[in-house]
Amino acid sequence: MSTNLSSDEIKRLALLARLTVPEAELETIGKDVTNILGFVDTIQSVQLGDQVATADGHTNVFREDIVHPITPAYDLIEAAPLHQDHFVKVPKVIE
Amino acid sequence: MEYPTIEQLHKKLTAGEMAVTTLVDEYVARAKASDLNAFREIFSDVDIAAQVATAQMMFKEGTATILTGMPIALKDNILFAGHIVSGSSKMLEHYTASYDATVVEKLKAAGAVLIGRTNMDEFAMGSSTENSAYGVTKNPHDTSKVPGGSSGGSAAAVAAGLCVAAFGSDTGGSIRQPAAFCGIVGLLPTYGSVSRHGLMALGSSLDVIGPMTHSVADAEIFYNTFKGADKYDGTSVAQNVTIPLKKKIAMPKNMFAAGGVDPEIKKNFEDMVEKLKTQGFTVDEIDLPHFADSLAAYYILMPAEVSSNLARLDGIRYGDRAKSISIHDVYGDTRGALFGIETRRRILLGTYVLSHGYYDAYYNKAVALRSIIRKEFETALEQYDAILTPTTPTPAFGIGEKVHDPVSMYLSDLFTVPANITQHPAISIPSGKSTSGLPFGVQFIGARFAEDTLFSLGKIVEDIR
Numbered sequence: 336m337s338t339n340l341s342s343d344e345i346k347r348l349a350l351l352a353r354l355t356v357p358e359a360e361l362e363t364i365g366k367d368v369t370n371i372l373g374f375v376d377t378i379q380s381v382q383l384g385d386q387v388a389t390a391d392g393h394t395n396v397f398r399e400d401i402v403h404p405i406t407p408a409y410d411l412i413e414a415a416p417l418h419q420d421h422f423v424k425v426p427k428v429i430e
Numbered sequence: 431m432e433y434p435t436i437e438q439l440h441k442k443l444t445a446g447e448m449a450v451t452t453l454v455d456e457y458v459a460r461a462k463a464s465d466l467n468a469f470r471e472i473f474s475d476v477d478i479a480a481q482v483a484t485a486q487m488m489f490k491e492g493t494a495t496i497l498t499g500m501p502i503a504l505k506d507n508i509l510f511a512g513h514i515v516s517g518s519s520k521m522l523e524h525y526t527a528s529y530d531a532t533v534v535e536k537l538k539a540a541g542a543v544l545i546g547r548t549n550m551d552e553f554a555m556g557s558s559t560e561n562s563a564y565g566v567t568k569n570p571h572d573t574s575k576v577p578g579g580s581s582g583g584s585a586a587a588v589a590a591g592l593c594v595a596a597f598g599s600d601t602g603g604s605i606r607q608p609a610a611f612c613g614i615v616g617l618l619p620t621y622g623s624v625s626r627h628g629l630m631a632l633g634s635s636l637d638v639i640g641p642m643t644h645s646v647a648d649a650e651i652f653y654n655t656f657k658g659a660d661k662y663d664g665t666s667v668a669q670n671v672t673i674p675l676k677k678k679i680a681m682p683k684n685m686f687a688a689g690g691v692d693p694e695i696k697k698n699f700e701d702m703v704e705k706l707k708t709q710g711f712t713v714d715e716i717d718l719p720h721f722a723d724s725l726a727a728y729y730i731l732m733p734a735e736v737s738s739n740l741a742r743l744d745g746i747r748y749g750d751r752a753k754s755i756s757i758h759d760v761y762g763d764t765r766g767a768l769f770g771i772e773t774r775r776r777i778l779l780g781t782y783v784l785s786h787g788y789y790d791a792y793y794n795k796a797v798a799l800r801s802i803i804r805k806e807f808e809t810a811l812e813q814y815d816a817i818l819t820p821t822t823p824t825p826a827f828g829i830g831e832k833v834h835d836p837v838s839m840y841l842s843d844l845f846t847v848p849a850n851i852t853q854h855p856a857i858s859i860p861s862g863k864s865t866s867g868l869p870f871g872v873q874f875i876g877a878r879f880a881e882d883t884l885f886s887l888g889k890i891v892e893d894i895r
Contacts, residue, residue: 345778352737352781353744353758354774355766364771367836368779374837375726378795388797392804392853396664403661410528416751425746426757 340365340372433591436648440496443489450485450499454478454543457501461546461592466568468577468586470506470518472546481543488541497655498541503587503596506547507554508639509628510534517553517630518562518583521768522749531628532663533597533639533656540655545593548583552770553740554604554632556580557842560833561772568829569611571868575826578608584642585612595643595652599629601636602728603821603846606858609642610821610871613860615649615888616642618846620879621853622667624653625660633735634665636728636850646859646888653881671879673815675886677711679703679874680814682718690841692824698862698870699820705894706818713818716810720803724848727803729840730783730796731851737780740773775836804852811854811877816887819845821858821871849875857884859891 340348342361345368349356356364409421417424442448461472485499504510507517509527511534516522530538537544551561559567559582567582569575570590577586581598585608588596598605600618609616617640624639631637641652659668681703686696703713745751745764752763769777783792810817823844832839849856855878858871872891876884 340782348778348781348785349762349766351785352777353741353761353765354769354777355759355762356774356778357766364775364778367775368782370837371729371775371779371840372782374840375729375792378723378726378730378799379791381720381723381795381799383795383798383802386798386802388794389801390797391801396667398661398664406529414525414528414748416745416749423746426755426760428757 340369433594433644435645436496436500436594436643436651439500439594443499444494450489450543451482453499454482454501454545457591457593458545460590461587464590464592466570466573466586466590467565468548468567468583468590468592469503469546470516470549470564470583471514473513473544478543478545485541485543495540495655496651497537500542500594501545502537502542503584503593504534504544504547505581505584505597505599506550507599507630508534508597510544510547513547515547515630518550518564519552519768519770519773520563520750521743523563525749527628529628532625532660534628536656548581548587548596550583551580552773553630554580554599554601555736555772555776557603557607557839558827558829558832559583560829561770563770566829569826571613572826572866574828575868576611576829578611578822578826580604580608581642582608585609585614585616588612588614588642588644595641595648597639598642599632599637599639600850601633602732602850603843605640605642606821606846606856606871606873607842609858610860610869611826613863613869614642614644615646615860616640616858617649617653617881617884618849618856619653619657619881620855622665623657623669623855623879623881625658625663625666627660627662631739633732634739635735636732646857646885646892649857649888650885669879670882671877673877673880673883675883676815678814679706679711679713679816679818680716680810681713681818682721683715685721685819688722690823690844691820694864695820695822695824695870699872702861702872702891702895703818706890709890709894714814716814718806718810718817720799720806721848722844723799724803724851725840725844727796727799728843728847728851730792731800733776733780734784734793735780737777737784740769740777772836800851803848807848807852807854807875815883816874816876819873819875821845821873825864825868825870845873854878855881855884857888859888859895861891861895
């Protein structure tokens with residue numbers, strides 16, 4: 336099911352991924368992604384039998400819900416590129 | 431290029447033949463003088479001096495551990511509070527860690543001296559360090575060659591004696607492949623055996639932190655210092671399996687059938703098999719029908735996890751932000767401008783395989799295939815001590831040789847990826863050199879949590895290579 340990804344399809348993926356791709360790069364990146372998809376497409380011919388997609392071999396890990404002191408929240412807020420008075424500054428979300 | 435091991439240095443420090451400060455100064459001076467671009471940053475003299483003082487105090491008080499005073503390097507994706515950690519990306523060029531990774535906390539407690547952070551492919555995506563936003567690291571054995579990746583800076587730093595040992599992280603071979611290219615030992619521990627609290631996530635079902643060292647004994651000492659369950663990492667578990675050596679080794683049938691394996695590597699590998707036989711080992715070719723399919727599964731699962739994990743780098747919470755106005759433009763422009771090309775490729779690829787209409791054909795199929803490969807490995811490792819392969823299909827390749835061809839770059843992960851897919855431990859040990867002087871490595875993949883078996887096998891290889 337190897338497909339040649341067009342510039343429009345790369346644009347659509349880029350929008351989904353919130354990743355601006357410059358016009359000049361659309362073709363080369365489309366070609367690269369197409370080549371990689373061609374490579375991983377060998378998976379289509381693998382016989383899976385009755386094996387389904389499952390997270391086998393793993394069990395959930397539970398712990399007591401206890402409050403532990405951790406890094407002060409202010410330190411984390413200061414890692415944000417724009418912050419003021421212990422708040423993260425974000426662009427306007429609702430027009 | 432022969433540098434002392436942890437045990438040798440520890441003896442000197444304990445006997446008072448060498449002061450911690452002398453030892454650390456020697457390594458830091460070499461690191462500063464090196465032009466390999468192995469380090470992104472060597473920590474400040476004041477910073478290092480404070481750690482040296484702590485180590486000296488531990489010797490004085492009799493609380494020194496075997497790692498006390500050892501100059502160790504961190505990969506640039508492991509958090510060290512108060513220090514910049516960039517993932518070798520423009521995105522986090524100015525990001526300062528606000529807490530210590532659990533492995534860093536453990537090293538500090540052991541009195542190790544963290545001297546700097548090493549160069550890597552951006553967010554650990556790559557096999558050569560050419561995807562670092564800060565230039566390629568050079569291979570100490572031949573500076574026209576790559577050191578491998580993504581932990582290429584750590585590998586070069588250990589190989590060139592710029593630190594005694596270094597941390598790497600391994601998602602598809604990022605410890606073992608550069609270890610093989612630089613002629614050092616690299617261990618991918620069992621998935622879950624080491625806390626990843628404070629490691630920048632790449633592929634969360636694959637990532638493991640591990641040691642990169644001069645010798646197998648060093649890898650064992652270093653690993654035992656930072657392994658273990660951690661309440662801050664729900665995927666970590668405390669388990670240690672001791673399995674008596676059966677002296678039975680398996681190798682995948684038709685491993686070389688697809689071609690692309692360097693003839694000298696093949697010869698070196700076959701010689702190693704013969705040498706193991708003279709040590710009383712049985713080496714059987716066994717059927718692992720889906721061994722080679724691991725690579726395709728990996729290049730579906732890993733980008734899928736990357737596209738999800740790197741969503742947090744949106745220009746809002748960490749790092750830098752584009753000056754755009756609308757929120758969508760801030761996201762898109764920040765990510766578009768500050769991620770390198772390979773990172774952008776993998777995000778788009780991951781978005782594709784997870785998108786509606788392709789999810790079943792790619793992602794779900796890869797997850798199912800993963801279970802099949804895992805079962806094949808588990809069955810084999812019930813009968814055998816380990817699965818043996820060369821670590822890489824070729825020795826270190828030239829800088830610039832593969833950078834424009836992602837698929838050919840991915841093929842260098844052929845032998846390393848299966849252990850990540852099945853979450854088994856694997857070790858790469860230097861096994862010789864090419865006629866042009868480039869190191870080779872062999873890899874043992876062991877049963878889950880049977881790192882001790884890998885150390886035993888590794889020490890045997892060190893004796894007979």
